[in-house]
Amino acid sequence: MMPTWPTASPPQGVPPSNGYTATYPVPAFTPVRVRQTFGQSYSAPQPSYPTAHPYGPAQSPPPVPTNFQSSAASPPTADEQPRKKVEWPDSVRSYVQRSFFPANMDPAVSREEMEAKLKETIMRASEDNVLYSIAWENMPLPQQIIKQEREERAKALAYSAQAQPLYTNAPVAISKKRKSTDLEDVANLSITPPWRTGQGARLEDRVTFSKDKRQATEESADNTSKLNKYEKRQKRFNGGYVSTYRSPSPPPGDGPVVGTCEKLEKNYLRLTAPPKPENVRPPRVLKNTLELLKKKWKNDQNYAYICDQFKSMRQDLTVQRVRDDFTVEVYEIHARIALEKGDLGEYNQCQTQLKALYKLGLEGKANEFKAYRILYFIHTANRTDLNSVLADLTPAEKKDKAIKHALDVRSSLALGNYHRFFQLYNETPNMGAYLMDMFVGRERLAALCNICKAYKPDVPLRFVTEELYFESDLEAAQFISDNGGQDLLQEKDGTIVILTGKAGQTFESHKAKAFARVDIKGQI
């Protein structure tokens, strides 16, 4: 049921009800359809001001009694200006052109939305007679306005971005003349540009609102101890998070950004241009964020969320060129969390950065992470980098417990000494066991192949359980069966033995597969 458009009534500022209404200026054009989405709904040029509901329930304005053509689907371009028969200043023209530049196009904002917003902005400016006084060069592009609005909306949950009462006192006469051909009567309007006052105030309201919310959380978070725990493996990382749309691009600045954002939490957005300072958190805010995240990780164990938050923290640190002990701490914690969840892609990123940071001379658990690096390279069978790491080790480092352990793991594997390997596996310091878990499976297969070739006619299952450090005979048997050896298990004299004599090539093919390709799930 179509709403009735107030026809002859003087346009009032329609108070926003339930946050979704707005009076809408009558645009110069008559698009036939209205946006149902975020939409700037084009309302038909009415003899009066229509009450459009851009974000509310779907409505469409009545068909317009027009006496001019309108190309509904094509919003004004610079070339179509003559239609309005208004003089557009060059700055406006260039603003329009810039909006349409492919380089400025934003994938998250559809072209229609952008055009609609563009029209709206310009219309409003022309109606308010500020076409010449606005600094169009500094005006954010329609895409950016839309994105901002979305963000505000997402945060505020209250007001729509462009909601504003516009015309309070405009005389009726003008409304009658409000056609696309006739905007020169704008001069009659004498109100301040709506977006200067209304929208601005709204934004501030919104910001403080969320800030309060944020502060409340802050106070409740207490400082927990460092996240250096040796937890049991829990749910595996399942690739939950997805990075969202790109941030808008402000003009580039010089040097590192100085952040001003006070919000503790922030989703991760991949940057394509220098970030805006109000989106970047300064280090002191980040310190609080870290405490909050530590607590959240302990309580919720929500890896997707934590990873997202940590990535955005790392990003904030990088763009502000902050490279100090705090940065090291952030990376180390993230790396450990990633390890625990088996997220090797993310872990590798952190690891690379930590290496660079340690090289700058920063303190941190350099040895612990160097040991992890060695184990990581063993896992990915990256001989080149393994060689490089070995080349870089100092004698002091070689004596460090964790590094020595990693080196022993490497050499035992190189010589095929599985006995020693599994002993070492059992006594891995710090969180290296998570890394070793990644390749323990294939090493067990290799050891099994060796055993089957050398021992005849059989070996007790218990021997395999102990040598290969299975948790129990059952687990060992399960492993053997999983790899095609179920027929080799037999009972003899009250215990189970593995008929190594009959094993043949059973395990060889599985082993070949296990060693064939090392997959680091995620980015390099």
Place this chain on the structure above:
Amino acid sequence: MEFGPALYHEFGEAWKTRDGYRLAKTISPDLPPAQLSNIWQSANSAGNWKSARDDDVKAAIKRGLSSSPARLDGISQKEIKGWVEVYFAYWQATGILAEVQQTSSWTTAYEQWKVLINALIQGYNGHEFEAWTIPCLYVAGKHLRLFAMQADENTSVNDTSAAAFQDDFDPELQKHQKLEDCARVLNRVFSLCLSDRAPLEESRKWGLYYIINLLFKTYFKLNATGLSKNVLRILTAGRGDMPDFHAFPKSQQVTFKYHEGVLCFLEENYAEAEKHLTEAWNTCHKDAMRNKELILTYLIPCHLITTHTLPTEKLLEPYPRLQKLFLPLCRCIKKGELHKFDLALQEAEDEFVKRRIYLTLERGRDIALRNLLRKVFIAGGFEPVAKEGDKPVRRTRIPVAEFAAAISLGSEEKVDNDEVECLLVTMIYKGLVKGYISRERSIVVLSKSGAFPGTGV
């Protein structure tokens, strides 16, 4: 060579005889600074070189080239234009190079030399340079690489704005900036040579192996084995159209085979590596001691893995450096002294790691162990002869404990039996020992015929 009649005469002569190497000499920067300075000042013979404008210099060069005997031999206007650019760039480079010792502006020198090589590439692409002139590319490429390395050494790491857009940063990126740039330029030259469709006698493909070798050297320095493999792959793909490998100059063959061998070696593909390195070794000039030494550095560890053999003292005689490197290890391996082997390996570890042969030599321990076990076997004596006239057979049933004792010899810690068994298992699996282990009785049963393959026992 100074700009003037001498240069143009040389140009003409080279053109007459189609002598690429002679031509290449004219753009060589390998001259003492004084001479470079002379060249820089001689360019504008028609006036004061200090105020020489680019166009004037170019015009002068053009006059000189046009009037040289080359004109008579069919150099086209287009080619002259190309060569003017080349010589102009060369002239500018000499100016910078003449002072580079004092100013250390290697980066500028590198950039200017890059202009030269670009002019050359442009020459082949647009100005119809002929294929016999490719030695110029050799000279240009070789020095590009040298300048790049100098430039890298002399610059410090500084922040680039690119870091701001990434999530993380990496100061290591800037360490070999110029060399990476050089690699890209060389790659372009490589494509240039590869893509020549002229018939083989006049093709630029003859320059391929020189450029490839330059590329390999660059990539090795950058530790970018992946990129080197790319080159190899492209090469195999294009092999059909190229002249036969053995038709190229021997020096290029040796260098190429050496690098190919080392690439395989680093990937632990020892069989392939052995093939390439052996070929390099055989083709190498008998007096090229340094090259032979380099080849041996990788060939010896390779042999160790593939044939389980050690270099003889005679082989290593002319190479004192290699002797120092390998002999201690070799002795321990021969004697089966495990503990001493470990010590020797540790001592020379840095040297080995630097050459990337540490991981390979580590596997020599297997051989040492095998030799040790063999000694135990032999020391076990013979079985009592079953019948008269039978050949005596060695005792084949050996308790694990005996091996354990042998292995613990020389080292302070006692190796537990399980570990000994594990080591034996590995030996058997790798084929160094033939036999099997009986867990129940803790005995190793060795094969009657050839328990230790390859050693005559």
